[in-house]
Structure formats: structure tokens, C-alpha cells
Amino acid sequence: MKNFSLYRPLLACSISFVMMGMARQEAAAVMPVKDTVVKVIDISTRRQLFVDNYLIDHLGGGAQMQMNHPEAKEVVIEHGEPWEGSYCNNHSIFKDGDIYRMYYAAVHYNVQQGKVIDNEHPFYLCYAESNDGIHWRKPNLGLYEFRGSKQNNIIMTEDKMGDVRPGASSAAMFIDDNPDAAPDAKYKAIIGDYTEIGGSPQGALAFKSRDAIHWVPMHNKPVISGGSFDSQNLGFWDAAHKEYRAYWRYMAGEEKVRSIRTASSKDFINWSNYADLKYVNSPEEHLYNNVIKSYPRSPDIIMGFPIRYIERPWSASMRALPEPEHRKMRSSSVDRFGTALTEGLFMTSRDGVTFNRWNEAFLRPGIERPGTWNYGQQFIGWTMVETKSALEGAPDELSFYATESCWTGNSTLLRRFTMRMDGFVSITAPLSGGELVTKPVTFKGTHLSLNVSTSAAGSVRIELQDEQGKPIPGFTLEDSQELYGDNLDKKVYWKNGSDISSLQGLPVRIRFILKDAALFSFRCQ
Secondary structure, eight states, X not given: OOOOGGGSTTOOOOSOOOOOSOOOOGGGOOOOXXXXXXXXXXXXXXXXXXSSSSSEEEXXXXXXXXXXXXXXXXXXXXXXXXXXXXXXXXXXXXXXXXXXXXXXXEOOOEEETTEEEOOSSOOXXXXXXXXXXXXXXXXXXXXXXXXXXXXXXXXXXXXOBTTBOEEEEEEEEEEOOOTTOOGGGSEEEEEEEOSSTTOOOOEEEEEEESSSSSEEESSSSOSBOSSOOOSOOEEEEETTTTEEEEEEEEEETTTTEEEEEEEEESSSSSEEEEEEOEEESOOOOEEOOOOEEEETTEEEEEEEOOEEEEEOOSOHHHHTSSSHHHHHHHHTXXXXXXXXXXEEEEEEESSSSEEEEEEEEEEOOOSOOTTOSSTTTTOBOBOOEEEOOSSTTOOOEEEEEEEESOSXXXXXXXXXXXXXXXXXXXXXXXXXXXXXXXXXXEEOSSOXXXXXXXXXXXXXXXXXXXXXXXXXXXXXXXXBOOBOSEEEEEEOOBTTBSOOGGGTTSOEEEEEEEEEEEEEEEXXX
16 A cells, blocks of 8 residues: 555654754743734623633733643543554534533554554544543544454544545544534544545545544535645634634745634525635744644634744754664664654634744643654544533633544554643743733623632732723722632632723723733623
8 A cells, every 4th residue: 555644643844953942931921012003892791711812902010911721631531442542632522511522533653664654553633521521432433444343433434435536634523613503514524635645635525524524525626725634634613703714724934834724604505705824923834734724712713822843953962862773773763753842822813814823832742751842642522622620619610632642552642731721822921010001992781790810918909990080989099809719710809899881882991910820811791
């Protein structure tokens, strides 16, 4: 059989690239916040996060924007079945009522001296489910035969389906939040189209399902063209703009830089408004899976967790990384298989095209240990879900899932990471203090609540100002009741109470004075 690994997930190009755009030190992770054009922004009752400078007019004192990092938890699933293997990736995860669903590429690479064998079994798409997002099971679906048995969790193969041949290992399934979605298309997917075994993708196919298990093509040919389509292709319903959005990979310029392209659609079949993603104050870097989707708690913000791909030269540091002998063996086939490193980034957008991308890593490779610091680690699954906290009485948290232990054996591990709700970026200040002043906003609601964390000695005080920055009587800093604690929904009080309904519809600025505190989001409600 022809070796076609160079067209598949993570092995899509055998050309070595120089490392592009070294990341800045984390201590410098402060984004520009001053906007020369001041306009009134209607925030209504929507939750407001500080992931960009959209609302920020001024940061003073010791206050700064700080990107936060998820905390590593347990391995939730091992992809070690005979039909799975050493390079299972491209996970898509979502909560569907009381059940969590997971789809992933089942891929095995047998690494030997001077070669990587990828045809010991075909590439599959597999399925797992969970009641809590932590403990996962692989149901016997009985759909496809593997070595004489249908007792497996294979949900799609790369065999021809009608007129199309789906690259199942590139799929990203999602539950369609479009209120007008047809019952037989409650679940959808964008999948690369392989017109022949070993051929490069011809475009992206649209798939649908009534039950999240049985999938059929929505059209007899690709609905999206102009790209590579050999890593995870994805689409979703953008509720804020009332349209579908798709994101996929393409190779940019003569240097063939791994980049991201997007388009929009009203019906998931006819796509237009093709655009290449733009970035604010970020260098050109190789980006693999894009992991982009609207943030459910604030749907007007589109978030991405793209995978940064970096090739490092052989050095003392490279040779000191985990499993050096296996690293050398991988490189004996193609050098970058042993020297490339991957990690997760964080970026956000308000329009789906221009993104604010933090240049520092969101999910680093972490402490050196077996299965880490290699090509394919920290590929973040698409995308985060809410799960219960392990702390009794604590609120739900966000769970992310990322790969590790690629290449080296017969299985791949998927580890869970957690973060507080809205915890991506905070406005953080030391005990000596700092302040944040917003641009003028109008709102609806009767009170203001904060997602905030302070120390026992820390605090937050809030002042409401008019459009020109003059304190509003009754809502001045002197009137503010000192707020402290750690809560996702902490109500703000002044001397006369919490009621702000008298200011509804009027342009106001919100001034936050923070001491040893982190402010993640706020909401008028």
C-alpha cells in the first residue's frame, strides 16, 4: 500500500521549516489597551470578559491583563484498542443534555529505524461518551468491522460513501445550536474529502446526523474549497451573527506557513466570505488545528486554541528532553518527527476574522516526563466543556482535553485540564493596587456582579462615572462597599444598596480599583 502519511493529520508536510517568531516572555504578556476612538458600547445584560481591549479604556497602577493557564488533572481516556494507536488526535467534545460526547481520529504510527509505518490499520473516527466529562466509556457500536468483529467504537471509516470519500480522521462533530436546524441534522460536521486513497483532500464535505451516531453526507461533493483540509476541519453555528462559520488549514505563501482560513454560510452548504485570519500584534507562526468556537457564556466572543508548531534544531536541550532514543529513531525517518514541538495558544475575535492572539503559550508542554515535549502533544480537543468541580460546594469549572504520549507505543493518552469559568484572562493587581476604567457603555439590569478572586487582604471597589469620567453621585468610590472573596457572581454594593436600574440606557464608565485581586468578567443583570 502506498504510504500516505504525509497527507494526514500532523504529518501533512515533510518540508522542514525554520522556527518563526519566538514568543515573548510571559512577564511581558500585556496587550495594548488604549483606543483612540471612544464610542458607547451597548453591553445589555451580556457577560463581559477581559480577553481583549474591547471594553478597556485605561489600566493604571499595577493593574495588567494576565493570561491564565489551565491546571493539569487526570488522564481520562487511553486510546489503546487494536483499532486505535499511537497517534489518536483531532478530538471533538461537546455536552448534549446529560451526556458528554467525544469523537476522535484513531491513527497508529509504528516508528522504526528509518521509517514510520502508517498502514497497519486504516484511519478511523471513533466515539466515546461520559456522564460527567471525566469518566469515559467506549460503547460497542456494531457499525463497522475490524478484523472480523463489529465489537468496537468505530463510528466512521474512510471508505467511500455514495459519491464522496470522507477523511474521517479530520472530522469535527458538533451539536447544531441553530434554532431552525432540521431534526435529521441536529448534529453536523465538516470533514475533508479524499477522492482516492492516498490522495490529498479535494475540499471539505458537509455531514449530518439525527442521533450523533449515524452520519450521512449532506451534499454529493465538497462544499468548501481552497485549503489543505488535512488537519481538523470544523464548523459551528455563530449565534451572535446568525450564521455558520467554518475554519480550516491552508498553506500560506512560498514558505508554506501553516495558516487558518474561514468562511460563512446560512445553510451549511453554500459558503462565502472566504477570508484568511488576521492577527493583532502577533508574528507569523505555524498553526495546526485551530480549535475555534464561540464561547457559550459570552457568544459574541469567538475563541480559538490553535496549536503552535515549532521545529527546534538538535542541541544539548533537545537531546536532554524525554525519551531521547525514541526521538532519534523518529528523526531517522524525517528529522522533524523527532525535533518538532507543539503547544496550545489562546486567541479571541469579535468578527471571526481578526484575532487577538496571545503570543505566550496557553498550554505549555509542562514538566518533562515520558510522553511529553514531542510533536503531537497538547493538541487541545475541540473544545472545552463545563464539568463539576472536585471541591465539594464549588461551582462548575471548564474542562479542556489534550493529547500526550504520542508516537512511542501502541496508544495515546488524553489528559484533562481545568480552569475557572471565564478564567482565560484576568485584570490582576498587586496589594499596592491598580485600576481599570472601561469605555462608555449602556446596559440593562438592576445590579452589577463580578467574577472575581481576591486574597483575604485584597479587595475591589467600584465607581460608576458618566461618559466624561465624572463620578455619579451615589455610585462614587467613597460610596462603594469594599468587595472581597472568590466567586463567579459576586454582587456589587454601594452605601445605598446594589440597585443600578436608574442608570439603564445612560452612557456610563465603570471604574474598578483592585488590590491583590483578579477580575475575570462582569455582568449587569
